[in-house]
Amino acid sequence: MESFSLYIHIPFCERKCYYCDFTSFPMKGQDIERYISYLKKELSIYKERFSNYKLHTIFIGGGTPSAIHERYIIDILEYIYKNYDVSDLKEITIELNPGTVTKTKCEAYKSIGINRVSVGAQSLNDKKLQMLGRIHNCNDIRNTLYLLRRAGFDNINVDLIFGLPDETLEDVDRTLKQIIEYEIEHISYYSLIIEEETLFNEWHKKGLISLPNEDLERQMYHYIVDFLIRNSYNHYEISNFSKSGFECKHNLSYWKIKPYLGVGLNSHSNSFGKRFWNTSDLNAYYAFLSQDKLPIEGEETIDKSMEMAEYSIMGLRLIKGISKEEFCNRFKQDIYKIYREAIDKHIKNGLLKDDSKNLTLTKKGLDLANLVEVDFMP
Known part of the structure; x- marks a missing residue:
């Protein structure tokens, strides 16, 4: 389960x-x-x-x-x-x-x-x-x-x-x-x-x-x-x-982009292949629920390319970085096949390193993480 x-x-x-x-x-x-x-x-x-x-x-x-x-x-x-x-x-x-x-x-x-x-x-x-x-x-x-x-x-x-x-x-x-x-x-x-x-x-x-x-x-x-x-x-x-x-x-x-549900005012969720968020207006929150409706203000479908991007970007926030094996197990693809250009670029400029198992930000990369993350976006 x-x-x-x-x-x-x-x-x-x-x-x-x-x-x-x-x-x-x-x-x-x-x-x-x-x-x-x-x-x-x-x-x-x-x-x-x-x-x-x-x-x-x-x-x-x-x-x-x-x-x-x-x-x-x-x-x-x-x-x-x-x-x-x-x-x-x-x-x-x-x-x-x-x-x-x-x-x-x-x-x-x-x-x-x-x-x-x-x-x-x-x-x-x-x-x-x-x-x-x-x-x-x-x-x-x-x-x-x-x-x-x-x-x-x-x-x-x-x-x-x-x-x-x-x-x-x-x-x-x-x-x-x-x-x-x-x-x-x-x-x-x-x-x-x-x-x-x-x-x-x-x-x-x-x-x-x-x-x-x-x-x-x-x-x-x-x-x-x-x-x-x-x-x-x-x-x-x-x-x-x-x-x-x-x-x-x-x-x-x-x-690690595992399913999560947010309840309450302006809370965010990521479940069932969608990202969705509640209204930030308290009166609207009450009005939705008074009609037995969820107080969702917006939602978007997360396709595979976006899920891979988010998994990679969030993974780079972790000091252990992205496990290449876990990426392959989750998406059935080699991370280099998807992001070779971005990975090679940032290894070359000293922001990323590959220790054979994981891709991690370097000390310099921690300061410039945004420059790395943008190249993983679809």
Whole structure:
């Protein structure tokens, strides 16, 4: 029986962060109970379609799932346990904002079967946290990690951002030295991207914030990689690092183009040879489901050439790269037969390497991954 991964979107948060362009909004005045009931309705419609699939991983993201009362998270998961095949369920992750975490919530998450948590720290510097518009401070991060350990969690991720306004290499070094003291199992360390519809973008255009230049940003990235590898973290994806055995199973399914379903506002799915996505309008979401219709805003068919391209591009994000054998087993074709021109070009220019089993990005290729990826598009 084939397996699939499930993403559940909780769009509510305490306050919109200044750099955030995710589908999220402050929960004050929102009918959370109604949203959860419609989420379950959406899951009920998909139940039959996925009756021959086993659930492999669940990821509850947002927004800030920890901002809502824990009973809603319990309600969703209990519904899934009763209506989907969870006999092979390996991982359930929930995203937490340190400013919204309590002892009761941590214990409730653990008791309902959540076995992985992702803490949205973003920075370990109080001034940077204020600048980002985060509602928490460094003490909240410490307290959250303490509460999670007390509740019995042994698989914790912390999200961090580098390339922040006025950030220096010394700041990054300080953050790294602090984070490894917590001995957490997984670190996601992303480069700041200024998105169009954000306050950060407005400030950047007006010259109110100053970002590290490209050379310094790349220097920071390689410093992070080298530091975490020296401290026993496995660098397994461009922005992700884990202790041995603690790679994120949900994200690995996504990167390996395995079937996944997204439910909730503006969630995306890739199943049954199609990519489809939900409306980002809350009223439209309710209107669709009130008529027993899925809230799908758009879809596209993924033909074989597009599937091969996506598999290759996502595979190159992984430090192990693309397994030539796995590519051949999946598509019944040699990868060189499909992409010889692109592969030869980027091996020659030093962005790709072939170690006989895998095609991987070089250190230089990690910096210029977009140049490689575009040549794998159909």
